[in-house]
Amino acid sequence: MSGLDDAAIYLLTGIQAAGKSTVAQALAERLPRSAHVRGDVFRRFVVGGREEMTPDPSPEALAQLRLRHRLAAQAADAYAAAGFTAVLQDVVLGEMLPYLIEQIHTDPLYVVVLAPRPDVVERREAGRDKKAYGTFTVADLDTGLRGGTARIGLWLDTSDLTVAETADEILARAEPVRSTRDCSRD
Known part of the structure; x- marks a missing residue:
């Protein structure tokens, strides 16, 4: 099957309205054989x-x-097993980040944390049709991200980056993460 050697998983996380869906779609569109897993x-x-x-x-x-x-x-691993690079995006904070990394079996795995400033997230949220915040506030989730999530993978402050620039940074700077024991740290 063509592309099996190129299959990988990019795990994109960050708080709600950090740009995960938009960046994940843009990243997947740049890859020759890809799937966007939401x-x-x-x-x-x-x-x-x-x-x-x-x-x-x-x-x-x-x-x-x-x-x-x-x-x-499992869905991301199945796409990778079929020769696709899976771009998996979700809100994965705190102890859930190492947990999810351990659930992914594909190698290589790239972990990218989108971490725009809270004021930027609040502006983005105000401009969206869908509203992500209800029970949590931007400050709550930002504190959970920055204070309670291990510095695994590539952390990007995307406050002043366009979607295209963010995808460029991911492709240029992301390093494979094998497990929580030997993760890249910023």
């Missing part, structure tokens, strides 16, 4: 009994979050 669809698949994440999540909400991340990892 982790949030796995949350939306749950119809009855869905527990949303809150600042103080229930055990069931955490179990559903881990399920969402496992399913997203």
Whole structure:
């Protein structure tokens, strides 16, 4: 199968309205054989009994979050096994980042954290049709990202970068991450 040797996974994370979906799509469009895997669809698949994440999540909400991340990892791995580079994007913060990395079996794996300034995220959120913030504030999630998430992979302050410039930076600077034991650190 053509492209199997080139298959990889790019995991893009950041807080809501950080630009993950837009950047992931732009990155996937630059790659010759690619798939854009949106982790949030796995949350939306749950119809009855869905527990949303809150600042103080229930055990069931955490179990559903881990399920969402496992399913997203499996989908990304399946695309990579078929010779596609999968660009997986989702909000993956705190202890969930090492957890999701461990669920992904494809090598190479690139981890990219989009970390624009909170004021930029607030402006982006105000200009969007969909509203991501309800239970959480931008400040809540930004604090969780910067204070509670391991510095794994490439962290980019995208506050002053266009989508195209962000994709350029990812392709030029991202280094493979093999596991949480030997991750690249900024």
